Amino acid sequence: MSKIIVLIGAPGAGKGTQARLLQERRGIPQISTGDMFREMKTLDTLLAREVQAIMSAGTLVPDDVTYRMVEDRTSRRDCANGYILDGYPRTAVQAQQLEGLAKAQGNEIDAIEVDVPRDELMKRLTGRRSCPVCGEIYNIYSKPPQAEGVCDIHTNAKLVHRADDNEESVSTRLATYDEQTKPLIDFYENTGRLKKVDGTGDVEEIYAAIEKLI
Numbered sequence: 001m002s003k004i005i006v007l008i009g010a011p012g013a014g015k016g017t018q019a020r021l022l023q024e025r026r027g028i029p030q031i032s033t034g035d036m037f038r039e040m041k042t043l044d045t046l047l048a049r050e051v052q053a054i055m056s057a058g059t060l061v062p063d064d065v066t067y068r069m070v071e072d073r074t075s076r077r078d079c080a081n082g083y084i085l086d087g088y089p090r091t092a093v094q095a096q097q098l099e100g101l102a103k104a105q106g107n108e109i110d111a112i113e114v115d116v117p118r119d120e121l122m123k124r125l126t127g128r129r130s131c132p133v134c135g136e137i138y139n140i141y142s143k144p145p146q147a148e149g150v151c152d153i154h155t156n157a158k159l160v161h162r163a164d165d166n167e168e169s170v171s172t173r174l175a176t177y178d179e180q181t182k183p184l185i186d187f188y189e190n191t192g193r194l195k196k197v198d199g200t201g202d203v204e205e206i207y208a209a210i211e212k213l214i
């Protein structure tokens, strides 16, 4: 039976960084709903404009829209042997929808909570920068690029600061996490599928802890 690895944790906990490493080193596809919504930015459609407004505010895209995107993406052949979900599910409804999807796909779900204290999250989020070409994530405080403002790999790419990584959106995103997503930790714990890692400290140490669990 193939596995769906759900990475769960507050915005800024490092889910994206770890999911990208797992994809790179273990070949497990990383499905990031946030990245997929950000990619919609280039589309000039009503839905894309709505999604953009929701993301800027730091609230959540409707469950059904999100689910259809996940269902569609995970039906691709590269997901046949399992995949990592980064940023999904985020609500109780999404968690239930995922239960149905996993069943239909014949997959088992394992949830890994990446735990980081609140005061650290704000700094991580406001300091976060990413490469618009490859998506590599940097942080001006804890993981600066070799040359200021440019990607180490794509040296002609200027790093970008996500529009929703400003203090106001970050506060809303953290509150949304507390209200809607955090209860999912209990859901996975109560169904015996939750594992936890300490998300503070070195990226490689956190990766090693996650690798041991999967």
Ligand code: AMP
Pocket (backbone or CB within 6 Å): 011, 033, 034, 035, 037, 054, 055, 056, 058, 059, 060, 061, 062, 066, 086, 087, 088, 089, 090, 094, 164, 173
């Ligand atoms: P992220 O990159 O995971 O922090 O996601 C950025 C934004 O995309 C979120 O603040 C939401 O507006 C939207 N988003 C990402 N994943 C979901 C999801 N599972 N459900 C609803 N909205 C989402």
